[in-house]
Amino acid sequence: MSSARKFLAELRQEIESHVGVNHIFLNRLAVSPMAKQDYRVFAENHYPLVCAFTSYLELLLLRAPDSEARLWLSRVLVDEYGEGSEGKDHSTLYAAYLNAAGGDSAAEDAGVLRAPALEFIETHQELVRKRPFLEGLGAVGPGHEWSIPKMFDSIIPGLRRAGFDEQEIGYFTLHLDQDEDHGTWLEEALARYCDTEEAQQQVRRGTLASLEARRRFWDGVQAAVIRYRQPRATRPDGPEPRRVLHEVALTAWDGSAIGRRVEEMRQSRQQAQHPTLEALLQRCRAVG
Amino acid sequence: MKILLVMPTPYETGRLGLENSVWLSEPVALTAIAATVSDRHEVKVLDMRLEREEVLAATIAQWRPDLVGTTSMTTDVYQAKAVLRMTRQIAPGALTVVGGHAATLQPEEFQEPYIDVIVQGEGEETFEQLVERWDAQRDVQARTFDGIDGLRYADGQQWAVMPKRSQVKNLDELPVPDRGLIDKYKGRYFFVSARGMASIFTSRGCSYDCNFCAIWEFYERRTRYLSAEKIVDQMEACDEQFVFVLDDNFLTNKKRVLAFCEEIEKRGVKKFWMTQGRTDFVADNPEIMARLSRCGMIGLLSGFESNDDDNLEALRKKNTWEKNRRANDIMRELGIFSTGIFMVRADWEEAQFDALYEYINTLEIGIPLVTILTPLPGTQLYRAYKDKLMTTDYRLFDLLHCVLPTKLPREEFYKHFARSIDDCDPSIRRAMKNVFVKRPDLARAMAPHMPWFYARTWRYQRVHRDHTSFLRDEEGLLNGPGARDGLTWEDIQYPGDEPSIGDEPRIEARETLVQLKIPKRIWADDVPAPEAKPAPRRKALEAANTQVQKEAS
Numbered sequence: 024m025s026s027a028r029k030f031l032a033e034l035r036q037e038i039e040s041h042v043g044v045n046h047i048f049l050n051r052l053a054v055s056p057m058a059k060q061d062y063r064v065f066a067e068n069h070y071p072l073v074c075a076f077t078s079y080l081e082l083l084l085l086r087a088p089d090s091e092a093r094l095w096l097s098r099v100l101v102d103e104y105g106e107g108s109e110g111k112d113h114s115t116l117y118a119a120y121l122n123a124a125g126g127d128s129a130a131e132d133a134g135v136l137r138a139p140a141l142e143f144i145e146t147h148q149e150l151v152r153k154r155p156f157l158e159g160l161g162a163v164g165p166g167h168e169w170s171i172p173k174m175f176d177s178i179i180p181g182l183r184r185a186g187f188d189e190q191e192i193g194y195f196t197l198h199l200d201q202d203e204d205h206g207t208w209l210e211e212a213l214a215r216y217c218d219t220e221e222a223q224q225q226v227r228r229g230t231l232a233s234l235e236a237r238r239r240f241w242d243g244v245q246a247a248v249i250r251y252r253q254p255r256a257t258r259p260d261g262p263e264p265r266r267v268l269h270e271v272a273l274t275a276w277d278g279s280a281i282g283r284r285v286e287e288m289r290q291s292r293q294q295a296q297h298p299t300l301e302a303l304l305q306r307c308r309a310v311g
Numbered sequence: 312m313k314i315l316l317v318m319p320t321p322y323e324t325g326r327l328g329l330e331n332s333v334w335l336s337e338p339v340a341l342t343a344i345a346a347t348v349s350d351r352h353e354v355k356v357l358d359m360r361l362e363r364e365e366v367l368a369a370t371i372a373q374w375r376p377d378l379v380g381t382t383s384m385t386t387d388v389y390q391a392k393a394v395l396r397m398t399r400q401i402a403p404g405a406l407t408v409v410g411g412h413a414a415t416l417q418p419e420e421f422q423e424p425y426i427d428v429i430v431q432g433e434g435e436e437t438f439e440q441l442v443e444r445w446d447a448q449r450d451v452q453a454r455t456f457d458g459i460d461g462l463r464y465a466d467g468q469q470w471a472v473m474p475k476r477s478q479v480k481n482l483d484e485l486p487v488p489d490r491g492l493i494d495k496y497k498g499r500y501f502f503v504s505a506r507g508m509a510s511i512f513t514s515r516g517c518s519y520d521c522n523f524c525a526i527w528e529f530y531e532r533r534t535r536y537l538s539a540e541k542i543v544d545q546m547e548a549c550d551e552q553f554v555f556v557l558d559d560n561f562l563t564n565k566k567r568v569l570a571f572c573e574e575i576e577k578r579g580v581k582k583f584w585m586t587q588g589r590t591d592f593v594a595d596n597p598e599i600m601a602r603l604s605r606c607g608m609i610g611l612l613s614g615f616e617s618n619d620d621d622n623l624e625a626l627r628k629k630n631t632w633e634k635n636r637r638a639n640d641i642m643r644e645l646g647i648f649s650t651g652i653f654m655v656r657a658d659w660e661e662a663q664f665d666a667l668y669e670y671i672n673t674l675e676i677g678i679p680l681v682t683i684l685t686p687l688p689g690t691q692l693y694r695a696y697k698d699k700l701m702t703t704d705y706r707l708f709d710l711l712h713c714v715l716p717t718k719l720p721r722e723e724f725y726k727h728f729a730r731s732i733d734d735c736d737p738s739i740r741r742a743m744k745n746v747f748v749k750r751p752d753l754a755r756a757m758a759p760h761m762p763w764f765y766a767r768t769w770r771y772q773r774v775h776r777d778h779t780s781f782l783r784d785e786e787g788l789l790n791g792p793g794a795r796d797g798l799t800w801e802d803i804q805y806p807g808d809e810p811s812i813g814d815e816p817r818i819e820a821r822e823t824l825v826q827l828k829i830p831k832r833i834w835a836d837d838v839p840a841p842e843a844k845p846a847p848r849r850k851a852l853e854a855a856n857t858q859v860q861k862e863a864s
Contacts, residue, residue, distance in 0.1 A: 042368035045400040050393035054423075056704045058787025173400070238365070245364075252783050255774050260331070262363055264499050267759075270766035277770055 027217040031210055034227060035169055041231075043238035044170045048245035049177035057248075059185050063124040064251045066117075068244045070131050071140040071300045073117040073194070075147070077103045078304050079163045082151045092160070095212040099168075099205050116194035123191040135297040139243025144300075146236040148307050150229055157222055161229025164213065168206040170234065172199050312446045314348065315376035315405075316341040316492075317367065318358040319383070319390035321709070328386075328709055331360055332771035333678060334502040336555050337510035340382045340411060340434070342488035347439040349489045352446070356492040359394075361499055367394065371401045377449055378442065382411035385688055388420055388705040399425035404452065406445050410434045413705075416525055416689030418463055427454055428464045432476055432529070433515070435485050437461035478530070482515065482537045487545060502555055502585060502610070503648075503678060504757045504764035509549035510557050513542045513571075517560040519589075521614075522627045523654070525689035526559045534563055539570040546575075546582050552756060554584040562588030562611075568599055575606040583753060585610030585648070590638035591630045597641045609746075609753050610648035610677075613638070617654060618670035626654075626684075632670075639674040646749025649742060650678040655728060657683070657715040658800055664727040668734040677742035681731035682710035699803050704788045712785055718800040725778035732772050 038044060051057075052065075080100045087093040105112040118128035136144070151159035175195045182192045189196065217223045249256065255277075265273075276282040298306070318338035321330050338358055345354045355374065359367060371379065379398040383391035391414075395407040409421050410430035418429045430437050440459045448454075456464045461476030479485055490509070498507045514537065516530030537545075546554055562568065590613045593600050600608075615635045617623050623630055635651075642649045651674070653667060671679045685708055686692035686700070700714050707714055717724040747754040774780045 040372055040401045042365060042372060042401075045368060045397050047364050047367065047393055047397055050396045050400075051389065053396060054392040055389040055706070056788060060787040177396075242364070252786075253774060253780060255777070255780075260361055260499075262361070262366070267763045267766075270763050274766040274769050277773070 025214070025218075027214045027223075030217050030223045030227075031165075031213055034165055034230060037227075038165055038169045038230060038234065039173055041170070041234045041238075043234040043236075043241065044173050045177075046238060046241040046245075048241045048248075049174055051245075052181040053177040055181070056184055057181055059124050059187075060251070061248050062182065062185055062187075063121075063126045064248045065244055066121040066124045067126050067131060068137055068139055068240075068247055070114075070117055070121050070126075070128065071136055072143055072240070074114040074132075074300055075144045075304060076113070076163075076167070078307055079147050079151045079159070082148070082307070083156070083159050083163060086151075086156050086159070088156060091212055091215055092156075095164075095208050098208055102201055102205070113194060113197075116197065120187070120191050120194050123187060132301065133299065135294060135299055136303065137243075137247070138293075138297070139240045139247070141297050141303075142243075143236050143240045144303060147233065148303075150232055152307070154229065155225050157216060157225035158229030158232070160213070160216075161226035161231075162233035164209045164230075165206075165226070166230040166233025166237075168209050170237065172203055172206070175199055312352045312378065312442070312449070313374060313376040314345070314352050314354045314378045314380070314442065315370060315374065316345055316354065316356045317379065317381045317394050318356070318360060319381055319387045319394050320359050321384070321386045321390065328711070329680065329771075332768060333680075334555075335360060335500050336502070336508070336557060337490070337493060337496075337500050338382070339488055339510050339512055339557055341380075342490055342492055343485070343512075344380070344410070344434045344438040345492050346486040346489040347435050348442045349492065352442065354489070354492060358493065358496055359390075361496050368397060368401060371398055371405075375402055376405050378406045378408060378445060380408040380410065380438070383409055383413040383421075384411060385413050385417075385705050386709045387411075388413050388417075392421065392423060392426070396423070396425045404449075406449070406454065408438075408441065410438070412525065412529055412689070415529055422463075422465075422470050424465075426465065428456060428462050429470075430462050432461050433478055434461075436479065437476055478533065478535065480535065482535050483541050487541075487548075488512075490549075497550075500555075501760070501764070502553070503650075504760040505553040505555075505583065505585070505609075506760040506763065507551050508553040508555050509551040510555045511542070511545045511549070512557045513537045513545075513561065514558045514563070514567075518563065519560070519629060520627055521629075522691035522695075523684060523687065525687060528689055530559075534560070536564065536567050539567065539574040542571055543574040543578055543580055546580055546584070547578065549582070552583060554582050556584055556586035558586055558588075560588055561586040562592035562596075565596065565599060568603065572599075572602045572606050580607070582607050583609045583756060585612070587612045589613060589630065590615060591634045593638035593641055594634040600641055600647070601645055604645040604647055608647060609750065610650060611642060612650040613652070615651040615653055615674075615676075618667050622656075636674065639676065643675050643742075643745055646746050646753070648677045648746045648753075649675070650680065651676040652680045652682060654682050654684040654710075657713050657724070658718045658803070659724070659727070660719060661723075661727055664730075668731060671735045672737045674738060675742040675745055676735075676738050677746065679731070679735045679738055681728070681735070683713050683728065685710050685714055696803070699798060700794055701789045701798060702785070702794050707785055707788060712781060715803055716798045716800045722778065722782060725781040729776055729778040729781065732776055 077100060080096050080103065084093060084096045084100070087096060103113050105115075121128045121131065147162055150162040175198050179192065179195050179199070182195065213226065217226055276286075316338075318341055321328055338356065341356050345356060348354065355370070355376070357367060357370060370376075379395065379402070381391045381394045391409055391411075395409060398405055398407050406427050407425060408428045408430060409426055411434075414421055414429050415431045418431060421429045428441060430441070437459060441456060441462065444456055444459060445454075454464065455466065455471075456462060456473070457471070458473070460474050463470050463472045465471075488511070500506075500508045500510060502508055514534055516532070516534040517524075517526045518532060518534050520527050520532065584607050586608070588611055593611070593613075614628070616626060616628055616630075618632055620631050623632065639649060639651075651671070653671065655664060655667065667681070671681075684692075686696040687708055688705075696715065699716075701716055702714050713721070713724060719727070
């Protein structure tokens with residue numbers, strides 16, 4: 024096996040056992056009877072990622088060093104725009120799922136981004152714009168195409184259990200097959216580039232950065248689902264025990280009307296500073 | 312070989328639940344099985360109740376264990392499954408093993424492609440043999456475990472079920488749980504403000520057969536004990552000042568309790584310890600209780616269950632409210648901190664909640680844990696009600712959510728349930744005051760942790776006091792798969808309300824008063840259910856009452 028093929032085989036293995044791809048939240052979705060209400064919160068957080076994905080490809084396409092890379096990126100883009108899904112682009116498919124879960128895709132399009140999605144999208148935009156091309160390719164290539172089928176494998180059984188029909192979850196089932204195809208094309212494209220140690224490191228760095236962002240994203244989505252169920256839930260313990268004063272201060276803060284108001288104001292101010300998805304994408308295109 | 316044992320969280324952090332709010336005990340189930348192999352293999356215990364979530368995945372990915380085991384109570388079923396599913400994805404070569412109550416009583420629930428072995432019943436011997444077999448065959452990844460009793464394992468597409476393992480007769484023969492494996496969590500286990508609390512067990516099983524409890528079925532209605540010497544050895548080995556004796560029913564055999572007292576006195580052990588036990592033992596043995604108190608007993612967690620003898624009888628509790636009251640008086644006198652568990656029923660109305668809270672306030676219970684009578688899997692109640700459940704989501708079988716249809720609208724029901732914290736406050740205040748007056752030594756030991764405990768509990772109570780918390784938890788999870796559609800409270804025959812199907816006496820004379828007892832049958836699954844759909848509760852009662860009046864006249 025060539026060094027490039029060997030590297031890619033190891034990279035694939037690393038992706039498949041990565042924490043971001045096998046997050047405990049995804050495993051909980053796979054085995055627990057979550058309700059449509061939980062999936063609505065999930066979808067509201069996840070929807071912007073789907074909408075933003077093509078922007079990474081478009082930006083990378085501009086920087087692609089040769090026609091082989093441009094070909095792969097174009098093929099994926101064509102699928103994202105709706106080839107193979109009856110002309111419906113992927114964000115339209117996802118919007119159907121979001122609406123079936125009780126969400127409002129129009130409101131999401133107009134509203135500001137939630138923190139987990141914003142962080143994920145900004146990380147990826149940075150990777151495709153500012154980092155070497157192969158790092159960006161590592162993030163949107165292996166970081167997405169090789170990880171998504173495994174993640175969706177955890178999500179789909181729960182969606183069916185929650186009562187969504189096959190049409191409503193078409194976005195997810197489509198990706199099981201489509202990303203396998205994309206992954207295969209990608210492997211061919213990457214095999215040409217990953218013939219030096221440096222190139223391999225760049226691809227790996229980008230991939231792992233994407234997966235790490237994915238892990239933080241799932242952390243955030245899980246926290247949002249829990250907050251939806253229990254907005255005033257106890258604060259979880261961390262690895263170190265809290266000091267008595269810390270516990271007392273937390274309680275005093277949580278219990279005081281002023282504390283709550285300050286926290287609400289802080290949250291809404293932070294939230295208001297977040298851009299809408301459209302604004303973020305436009306800004307990114309302008310800079311790109 | 313590397314072995315990772317994981318104590319799962321009982322719910323996604325943030326949901327309602329008393330664990331980690333009122334108490335948190337050591338994962339003794341895991342340290343006990345670990346002790347059988349920790350001298351030959353590298354063992355790690357992760358208590359996910361005290362870890363950040365990412366630690367589990369990181370440990371599996373970086374440490375690369377050869378075996379990952381977890382344990383499961385009913386409410387942890389999904390969490391345990393998620394742990395093993397994740398293990399299979401990150402480290403496919405590792406053997407995945409689940410044990411504990413849920414795995415024993417509902418093994419089918421765990422027959423999943425990502426689970427290799429389900430250990431049923433007591434785990435020590437089974438686990439030890441399993442580890443040795445896996446150690447011998449893991450290089451070739453053979454996963455056959457024929458000949459090891461007490462487990463079922465995935466054998467291709469089938470599950471091979473091995474014969475039941477007989478229980479260890481003498482608990483003294485078992486190795487002492489390896490508490491060294493949880494050293495890093497030292498000081499973080501607690502019961503109320505007894506913080507820095509060790510956990511030990513001194514017996515297994517219970518000889519009673521309450522129909523809402525699965526302990527006696529798990530242990531096949533036998534109780535086995537550690538010798539007094541072994542118990543006190545373990546207590547002495549604990550650095551902690553507080554020890555929780557996790558027995559299902561510590562107060563069950565007078566001879567052993569007295570031998571234990573003798574051993575404590577002989578060695579002069581000075582520990583504060585608490586345990587679980589029945590109130591009838593307390594009521595019937597005040598002298599033994601006084602001696603236990605002198606030997607360091609500071610708290611007792613008991614199932615008071617109800618303020619109504621008929622209800623206690625229907626639950627097969629074999630106890631009376633009078634004994635509950637007498638036990639409470641004795642504990643008050645001795646300065647033993649009482650934690651009482653009470654159960655409200657789905658068919659209750661406001662007056663019944665009021666009566667229960669009033670009753671609790673006539674006692675002095677430091678922590679009145681008001682719960683909802685729940686047909687837990689593995690119990691007789693479950694078998695009687697399994698086709699009348701509003702949900703099969705195990706997270707809601709936490710005694711804080713009603714899995715049966717309520718007579719009151721659910722919102723009303725939870726309003727009355729949630730007010731237990733405020734309505735029982737007089738009992739708590741009096742009990743606290745009494746314990747601290749009677750036991751100044753205990754007051755001094757607990758005082759430094761009181762602000763810590765109250766701060767945490769107060770935050771939890773904010774959630775619990777708000778009845779919408781319960782409704783939010785169950786939103787969208789009722790009437791899902793496995794639940795029967797359109798159930799109402801009238802479809803359910805509640806304890807004590809069923810028309811008699813036997814020839815039990817309908818009338819019980821008490822002095823000059825002829826008291827009408829509600830005809831009842833015991834909820835054993837060996838009693839055949841009536842074939843026709845039972846009449847609604849009120850009609851059945853009216854019919855029974857008319858019959859009784861006819862007979863009386």
